[in-house]
Amino acid sequence: xxxxxxxxxxxxxxxxxxxxxxxxxxxxxxxxxxxxxxxxxxxxxxxxxxxxxxxxxxxxxxxxxxxxxxxxxxxxxxxxxxxxxxxxxxxxxxxxxxxxxxxxxxxxxxxxxxxxxxxxxxxxxxxxxxxxxxxxxxxxxxxxxxxxxxxxxxxxxxxxxxxxxxxxxxxxxxxxxxxxxxxxxxxxxxxxxxxxxxxxxxxxxxxxxxxxxxxxxxxxxxxxxxxxxxxxxxxxxxxxxxxxxxxxxxxxxxxxxxxxxxxxxxxxxxxxxxxxxxxxxxxxxxxxxxxxxxx
Numbered sequence: 001x002x003x004x005x006x007x008x009x010x011x012x013x014x015x016x017x018x019x020x021x022x023x024x025x026x027x028x029x030x031x032x033x034x035x036x037x038x039x040x041x042x043x044x045x046x047x048x049x050x051x052x053x054x055x056x057x058x059x060x061x062x063x064x065x066x067x068x069x070x071x072x073x074x075x076x077x078x079x080x081x082x083x084x085x086x087x088x089x090x091x092x093x094x095x096x097x098x099x100x101x102x103x104x105x106x107x108x109x110x111x112x113x114x115x116x117x118x119x120x121x122x123x124x125x126x127x128x129x130x131x132x133x134x135x136x137x138x139x140x141x142x143x144x145x146x147x148x149x150x151x152x153x154x155x156x157x158x159x160x161x162x163x164x165x166x167x168x169x170x171x172x173x174x175x176x177x178x179x180x181x182x183x184x185x186x187x188x189x190x191x192x193x194x195x196x197x198x199x200x201x202x203x204x205x206x207x208x209x210x211x212x213x214x215x216x217x218x219x220x221x222x223x224x225x226x227x228x229x230x231x232x233x234x235x236x237x238x239x240x241x242x243x244x245x246x247x248x249x250x251x252x253x254x255x256x257x258x259x260x261x262x263x264x265x266x267x268x269x270x271x272x273x274x275x276x277x278x279x280x281x282x283x284x285x286x287x288x289x290x291x292x293x294x295x
Contacts, residue, residue, distance in 0.1 A: 071095075072242030073153045073193070079237040080122050083132050084230030088122035091241060097150030097157075100236065102140055116148065121234070136233050139164060139220045147217065151240050156191035156215050158238075160184050167223040170215040171195055179222035190215045196243055203250060210250055213243035 076098065079089045092098045094117035103120035124140065127133040142164030150157045160166045160182040170190035173180045182188055191213075199211035216223065219234040229235065 070242055072245060073240065074151050075241035076149060076151045076156070077239040077241055077244055078119055078149075079239075081229075081232070081235040081237065082122070082124070082127050082136060083129070083233065084228070084235075087126055090119055092117050092119065092149075092151075097148060099146050099148050101146040102144055132233070139233055143219060149238060151191075153193060155189050155193045156238060156240055157187055157189050158182060158215075158217070159187045164220050167218045167221070168216065169224050171199075171212060177224070179225055181222075182217075191238075191240060191243075193240065193243065200246060200250065207254065210247055213247050214239055 074092075074095045074097075076092045077089065078092065078098070078100075080087045094115065096115040096117075098117040098119045099114075100119050100121065103123070121140070121143070124133050124136045127136060143162045145161035145163070147161060147166060148159040150159075155172060156170065158168065161184065163184075166182045167179050168182055168188075168190050169176075169180065172189045172192040172195065196211050196213060202208060203210055215238040217236040217238065218232055219236070221227075221232055223232065223235075
């Protein structure tokens with residue numbers, strides 16, 4: 001995974017929230033989405049870590065009884081997308097969860113003093129567009145405290161610490177069709193594992209659509225909205241490893257194809273939930289190099 005962006009570079013490019021919002025709108029070239037952001041339901045999770053329940057998971061057709069202490073419940077596959085393009089991916093290993101942070105010199109690679117695994121944002125240097133790269137670095141200036149993530153048998157929980165706004169989507173959010181803003185210092189459940197298993201059982205019973213096991217965090221911009229995913233500066237996709245594996249197996253057993261099709265073969269009906277497909281279907285550069293940054 002690529003190293004995170006330089007903190008000194010970010011500090012030099014800091015700007016106010018309203019100024020950054022105007023800058024993002026200028027780069028996107030689109031007006032802000034209508035409607036007020038929906039506030040997700042809050043949950044209290046001590047230390048971002050809940051004990052695993054003793055109750056067993058429901059049986060699904062073709063599968064044996066699930067182990068509630070399976071390591072895949074606390075492991076998360078985290079994928080970073082800049083401008084709709086994959087910038088880095090990692091799988092967490094600490095049961096306590098992880099903290100998404102900006103890379104700093106001397107920062108330990110794995111678990112920090114609080115027991116949370118430290119996962120760094122990829123550096124903005126990998127972004128080919130100079131304009132997009134500069135605005136992304138500005139946004140980094142508002143993400144210094146990062147975001148906490150915790151996964152357990154109950155689901156995936158997130159706690160926003162950074163000043164920059166963070167919006168999310170997932171099967172546990174209250175509003176599905178409107179932007180869902182995370183409030184600072186509040187623990188919010190964004191993925192419900194029990195609901196996922198119910199939907200997976202429904203899939204096996206009716207051969208309907210595979211359940212969505214993904215959580216998406218959008219930094220600095222409203223999400224979900226009508227803007228294409230390629231216009232979002234920073235998207236972070238979070239998947240509970242166990243749920244991801246079960247979806248992959250379900251897709252194979254039912255001939256649904258791979259979980260993440262290659263970009264060269266986009267599937268329009270799944271474009272909203274698959275970043276690679278959306279990126280491949282839009283060849284025109286979104287960011288205009290001749291735009292100037294006003295600070």
